[in-house]
Amino acid sequence: SPEKPVTGSIDFPVTINLNLSEAVEDSMNLSEIARKVEYIPLKTTDSSLLGYFRKFAITEDCFFIVNDLSVLIFDDEGNYINRLFSIGSGPGEAAAYCIAVDERGGRVFVYDHKLSNVKIYDFHGGYLKTMKESIRHPGTWVYSIGFFNNNLLVHTTQRPHAKYLYSSIDLSNDSIRVLCRNYRTYSKSQEKKTPYSPYDYHYQITDSTILYKETYSDTIFSVNKDFEQKARYIINLGDSKLDWETWRECAFNLAGGPPSGYMVQSFTETESYLLLVLNSYKYPQMFAVYNKNTNSTSIFRNNDYVSSTREVYLKNDLDNLIPFPPMNKDGYLFYYDGCLYSVIEAIDFVKYFKSRHSEAKSASRYLRSMDPVLSNITEFSNPVLMKVHLK
Numbered sequence: 458s459p460e461k462p463v464t465g466s467i468d469f470p471v472t473i474n475l476n477l478s479e480a481v482e483d484s485m486n487l488s489e490i491a492r493k494v495e496y497i498p499l500k501t502t503d504s505s506l507l508g509y510f511r512k513f514a515i516t517e518d519c520f521f522i523v524n525d526l527s528v529l530i531f532d533d534e535g536n537y538i539n540r541l542f543s544i545g546s547g548p549g550e551a552a553a554y555c556i557a558v559d560e561r562g563g564r565v566f567v568y569d570h571k572l573s574n575v576k577i578y579d580f581h582g583g584y585l586k587t588m589k590e591s592i593r594h595p596g597t598w599v600y601s602i603g604f605f606n607n608n609l610l611v612h613t614t615q616r617p618h619a620k621y622l623y624s625s626i627d628l629s630n631d632s633i634r635v636l637c638r639n640y641r642t643y644s645k646s647q648e649k650k651t652p653y654s655p656y657d658y659h660y661q662i663t664d665s666t667i668l669y670k671e672t673y674s675d676t677i678f679s680v681n682k683d684f685e686q687k688a689r690y691i692i693n694l695g696d697s698k699l700d701w702e703t704w705r706e707c708a709f710n711l712a713g714g715p716p717s718g719y720m721v722q723s724f725t726e727t728e729s730y731l732l733l734v735l736n737s738y739k740y741p742q743m744f745a746v747y748n749k750n751t752n753s754t755s756i757f758r759n760n761d762y763v764s765s766t767r768e769v770y771l772k773n774d775l776d777n778l779i780p781f782p783p784m785n786k787d788g789y790l791f792y793y794d795g796c797l798y799s800v801i802e803a804i805d806f807v808k809y810f811k812s813r814h815s816e817a818k819s820a821s822r823y824l825r826s827m828d829p830v831l832s833n834i835t836e837f838s839n840p841v842l843m844k845v846h847l848k
Contacts, residue, residue, distance in 0.1 A: 528553050
């Protein structure tokens with residue numbers, strides 16, 4: 458099960474001041490935050506062909522991967538198991554936009570944008586039921602769902618008429634609990650329009666807590682199993698922050714050009730760190746590491762802004778094979794049980810792997826054991842999951 462953050466003697470809430478002008482363009486060494494790297498090539502079969510995927514869920518034994526409205530299941534070694542369902546709108550069929558996994562209960566919740574419903578399956582693809590109520594209210598848009606303490610966490614994107622941004626549905630009685638109301642306002646003319654609305658969910662679920670952040674707020678809140686909320690981190694971006702008013706004006710008038718400033722796109726609290734991905738519409742992506750043990754912060758940035766390849770890569774000085782992007786192409790971190798996961802496209806993996814000397818490929822017992830598998834990857838193979846064990 459996911460690791461719960463270790464608080465130690467930290468006095469929460471913690472204010473983290475990020476001076477983005479101090480960001481380093483040179484890449485961070487992976488060894489500063491990690492101790493080991495593993496590679497999980499997702500087996501390529503006629504039934505399991507994958508392109509780059511942006512959404513997946515991790516359990517102790519499996520990966521549930523959302524790909525072209527389908528959900529494919531691979532085991533922890535990358536072997537293909539099966540598809541969770543057939544794509545369609547019939548009984549037991551679905552078209553997945555996003556998923557949430559109840560690992561202990563062996564359930565997968567599949568949100569279908571077209572039908573605005575959530576279907577529930579067991580880990581073997583057995584259809585269990587469809588939730589009675591739609592989780593999407595008129596005029597709103599659901600980007601992400603999660604599972605916590607027999608509740609379904611629902612994130613609703615920032616739009617006019619969205620009454621709340623984070624809510625939870627108690628699966629025992631279908632009651633809704635509002636975690637974060639939408640306290641932002643729009644002008645009368647804006648209320649009739651649809652704003653440019655990027656992926657903007659920001660939360661992490663552990664065994665004991667939900668951590669969440671509203672895009673244009675500085676505060677990361679923690680929610681315990683009794684759904685009591687407390688401020689946990691305050692992220693101060695100073696003058697570099699993309700504020701609500703600037704985004705709101707640009708969101709309805711793209712002709713004016715992208716807004717300046719940064720927002721926290723994704724965060725993950727681990728035993729030793731708070732990891733932050735900072736995105737901008739105008740400037741290069743940044744990756745910030747707050748060390749909870751030393752109360753220190755490091756910030757790294759891309760050299761330039763390229764919207765199609767925004768990831769910040771860390772120098773892999775642990776095995777010197779493949780540089781590690783801690784986030785995906787939308788700026789999200791995938792963390793489970795002390796490890797960060799990232800999706801490496803086969804064409805990129807092959808490019809780096811072929812350029813490495815044989816000494817590097819056989820530098821450890823692990824790499825020697827993996828060499829037959831890694832050497833057989835071609836540019837037409839499925840992506841490789843890179844698993845990084847954090848300190």
